[in-house]
Amino acid sequence: MAECDAVLVGSGINSLVAGAMLARDGWNVCVLERNDYLGGGIKTAEITEPGFHHDVFSGWHPLFLGAAAYAELKDDLHARGLEYLNTDQPTASVFPDGASSFLTTSQGENVAEFDRYADGDGAAWERVVNGFKPNADLSFGVMGTELWSPAGLKLALQAYRRMGSRKLLRFAGEGLSTCRDWLSDNFRSREVHGLLAPWVLHTGLGPDAAASGFMTQVISVALQAGGMPVPRGGGARLVDALVRLIRDHGGRCETETDVKRVLVSGGRAVGVLLESGETVMSKRAVICNVTPTQLYLRLLADGGVASEVVNDAKRFRYGRAGMQIHMALSEPPRWEGNDRLAGAAMVHVTPGLNGVSR
Template identity: 55%
Template sequence: MRRRVEVLEFISELFSTSHDWLQTAFRSPAIHGLLAPWVLHAGHGPDAATSGFMTALIAVTLELIGMPIPRGGAARLVDGFSKLLCDLGAELHTDASVEQVIVRGGKVAGVRTAQGEFHARRAVICCVTPQQLYLKMLDRAVVPDWVAANASRFRYGRGDMQIHLALSEPPQWPGGDERFLRTAIVHVQTASMESRALSTRPTAACCLPTRRWLSVSRRRSINRARRRAVVSSGSSCRRCRTIRSAMRPARFNPPTELGAQTFENATPIA
């Protein structure tokens, strides 16, 4: 009986929202502001089911492990994995869009691209959407009807947009606090938990939010090996990331929906 209760309690915690978990676990508004934005990096809003579990998981990861970044920029991570795979005997082919996953004798045999066929020894790993795989890449004859029906009902979540800015000097943060200049990621957000929830709800209706959450990234502050942007008019590069906002807004009003207005009570949280 006790074990059954523990399972039910775990399920309840698993499906909790980030908003509820933060208010239950912490009293400090500063901690709320520090942890709340991270769940957006996982594609969840603060009121979404399982977002509470994801916030807790991210918080534990940040505390115990941190946020490792590759020295020299994100491209070095790709280079490292490429070398690892090549050392194991793999061949890497880029600019080769897969047109079809080949199935022979009821087993996956390889893939067909514009460059030709590539044969698999054991399996084919497809990092694509269900619609791409089951409705496009696989022959319809090998896809069960119920699988095709489920794939056709698949709906995409929020999109993601990044804006890279070349600045003539580092940004002037409120109060002149130099700690922001030494911080790799700064979340800019409204002050209250309720405002944070309101800023993400319009995206579910395919609208850009009037209240924004921004993630301002400056990895070079802790990674001097990262390449500086080469620009003619600026010497400082910042990445401004609008996390999980709608990419195709149903209604488009530049003065209010694209951020022409200033933030109301915006508070930078390092």
């Protein structure tokens, strides 16, 4: 029987970041992954031709670089080989008639660009960005906090003290708006609509889903602020750096280790049982970076979870699936219509907002 301070089930980005931060603070952590690689949705592999490295799932890390965890771990990660490459032109869209639209990392350039698409859209973008910045910590806090928890209550009180009741209600209402409503309320041009709307698909939402407007705003502002960073050598270099950081502080990261059940005693998680029959006991915490279905219907099936939580897990619906086609190219793509497209990190091909809905 093994023992550690914290067992982390799954090795996705959240587990590895949590493990790295706890390990730096002196915890003995153990990350357990059932697959034959670490990283969850971050995987770099040669899947077409030898020498062509593809990010099979996640491809870019703009939200991670804007997160508090990266600011705290940055020096340790770069000391372990992580290097980010970036561009001042993170995204563009191409329309069927050959027109195109662009978002850069310069607010001034974006204001001028958007005004070329429709008079007033530049000023609207400036209002969006300047309105987002003062409450950016609250916006990112909403995405990273269980709202019905003490941390969620603390976040709500912080927002109330800063905004007051009227502005807080407006902030909450805007957070539930759809991408379609948010774009239509703020921008006139199809170019801006077609530029920003495709990004909501990356979150598993459609442009008519609740909160899709909030996600579109967060991603758009993050792209201007941080570009489209990607690790040199592929996303797996981030995983490698996090794993090295954990191991350098005495932690373990194991692959092909499937957790069968979380062990519960006295209403507290005390360890895990592996499919192999072995147990790994935890002195301080068990952290599961898994889906609600896996957590409540499998890992905690015998853990005394409240029936309403189990029923909620049974009703949980997953977002839209995503599909990628990976190619090994002999040269960079040559886009027609605008030479600037060659410098864009992510190009969406779309007929516009309605096309994204379909």
